[in-house]
Amino acid sequence: MDARPTTPVPPPGCPAHETGGRVPLHGPEFAADPQAYYAYLRNYGPTAPVELAPGVEATLVTDYATALQLLQDSGSFRKDARRWRDLNEGRISPDSPIVPVLAYRPNCMFSDGAEHLRLRQAVTDSMARVDTRKLSRTTEQVSEYLIAQFGTRGSADLLADYAKQLPMFVFNELFGCPADIGDRVLFGITGMFDGVNAERAIEVLFGAVGELVALKRARPGDDVTSWLMQHQAKLTDEEMVHQLALLLVAGNEPLRNLIGNTLHRLLTHDAYAHKGGLIDEAIDDTLWENPPMQNLAPHYPASDMEFAGQKFRAGDLVLVSFAAANTGPTLTASRQSGSNRAHLAWSAGPHACPSKDPARQITVTAVENLLNRLPDVELAVPEDSLVWRPGPFNRGLATLPARFTPAEGGHRTPTQSRPGAAAHAEASEAGRKRERSGMWSQFLNWLAK
Numbered sequence: 001m002d003a004r005p006t007t008p009v010p011p012p013g014c015p016a017h018e019t020g021g022r023v024p025l026h027g028p029e030f031a032a033d034p035q036a037y038y039a040y041l042r043n044y045g046p047t048a049p050v051e052l053a054p055g056v057e058a059t060l061v062t063d064y065a066t067a068l069q070l071l072q073d074s075g076s077f078r079k080d081a082r083r084w085r086d087l088n089e090g091r092i093s094p095d096s097p098i099v100p101v102l103a104y105r106p107n108c109m110f111s112d113g114a115e116h117l118r119l120r121q122a123v124t125d126s127m128a129r130v131d132t133r134k135l136s137r138t139t140e141q142v143s144e145y146l147i148a149q150f151g152t153r154g155s156a157d158l159l160a161d162y163a164k165q166l167p168m169f170v171f172n173e174l175f176g177c178p179a180d181i182g183d184r185v186l187f188g189i190t191g192m193f194d195g196v197n198a199e200r201a202i203e204v205l206f207g208a209v210g211e212l213v214a215l216k217r218a219r220p221g222d223d224v225t226s227w228l229m230q231h232q233a234k235l236t237d238e239e240m241v242h243q244l245a246l247l248l249v250a251g252n253e254p255l256r257n258l259i260g261n262t263l264h265r266l267l268t269h270d271a272y273a274h275k276g277g278l279i280d281e282a283i284d285d286t287l288w289e290n291p292p293m294q295n296l297a298p299h300y301p302a303s304d305m306e307f308a309g310q311k312f313r314a315g316d317l318v319l320v321s322f323a324a325a326n327t328g329p330t331l332t333a334s335r336q337s338g339s340n341r342a343h344l345a346w347s348a349g350p351h352a353c354p355s356k357d358p359a360r361q362i363t364v365t366a367v368e369n370l371l372n373r374l375p376d377v378e379l380a381v382p383e384d385s386l387v388w389r390p391g392p393f394n395r396g397l398a399t400l401p402a403r404f405t406p407a408e409g410g411h412r413t414p415t416q417s418r419p420g421a422a423a424h425a426e427a428s429e430a431g432r433k434r435e436r437s438g439m440w441s442q443f444l445n446w447l448a449k
Helices: 026-032 034-044 064-072 113-128 131-152 161-164 164-175 179-194 199-220 226-229 237-268 269-274 276-288 322-326 329-338 357-375 421-434 439-448
Strands: 049-051 058-059 155-157 295-301 305-309 310-312 318-323 401-403
Touching: 026 034, 026 164, 034 049, 034 322, 049 318, 058 064, 064 318, 113 226, 113 237, 131 155, 131 161, 131 164, 131 357, 131 439, 155 161, 161 164, 161 237, 161 357, 164 179, 164 237, 164 357, 164 439, 179 199, 179 237, 179 439, 199 226, 199 237, 199 318, 226 237, 226 276, 237 276, 237 357, 276 322, 295 322, 318 322, 322 421
Parallel strands: 058 318
Antiparallel strands: 049 058, 155 401, 295 318, 305 310
């Protein structure tokens, strides 16, 4: 991309002058106040030069209308990361922390054209079969279990103890994971996001998903994995593994952040206590102002072109800032006029999030159940002491310490009221024989009591 002739002065703490005029979207300064960076980036116009990690250059779209144009133009911009010119030409180290997020995989997120339509339709149709009542029951069961682990203490980290774990447990249930496979899925996802032996975690995750596919080929069930397998798209085992891994990984991180960011908003804004539609409004405001994935949607120009007044070369990396687009000055009037769900937090166009409705339902149920069980929950530390996790893509807290009146022990929804309890008891027993300490096995054991 051609550099603009005039570069605005970087804000305090922003070392853009040290990176060739590119604004770094990594490090604690950006994590602490990304909106200050977005305000600065708007000085460049609808797009701006950024650095995602040391040596990883990209262009960030910060304007709402420009973002929509890009997201909806699948002819000019492609998703296949094998087009990424800087990676192909060796300017990015293979061990860069950005590569695992943006590198090509054979799934619907990184495909175009007819292949994208085939894979995407299989995912969308399978997710559409999720019964909303069953999803609510599952989320409530997981919520009750997690609260039972910390509720009697009177204090908890609502990120580590609740928001981080709940999506993984719910997805395990939706995909029909038995005890031993579910334990390894949780281990793999946790290791990837925590950065603890991430390479090994990825290996464990893909191995577990591969076993899940083999299991469902032999014994299909009433779950997303089986529905995806039975879809008319006729996915191969390899395609199955990659679509499931995408749903597990790409679904968990944003959902973790959305639950955590919504709880953060409720605990730090007293105004919600005096409004109707408490949780729904808090979720909408969070999606507008603090979306769980703030910068992503990688695209690559299909050919040399001009876009938004800038010249691009084929294969340049272009990302959308959902957070900057949502909070731009032109969006203020739209929100005030009542268009409270016109934000870009779920992306837009042919690659918009296929699971936004289940994600919202899970968040509503998780937050509502927590507030019902712990009605006096409050932040346990000063708000300005909270630390946000660094990184250019996600927006989530490192911790969310809270305190509350200890809940009575032993409360949970009875197992007999939950469909499939007997099957879970059987799976739990199998899990005890092979993996006694796994998180998913412990949940199934608790559920079957």
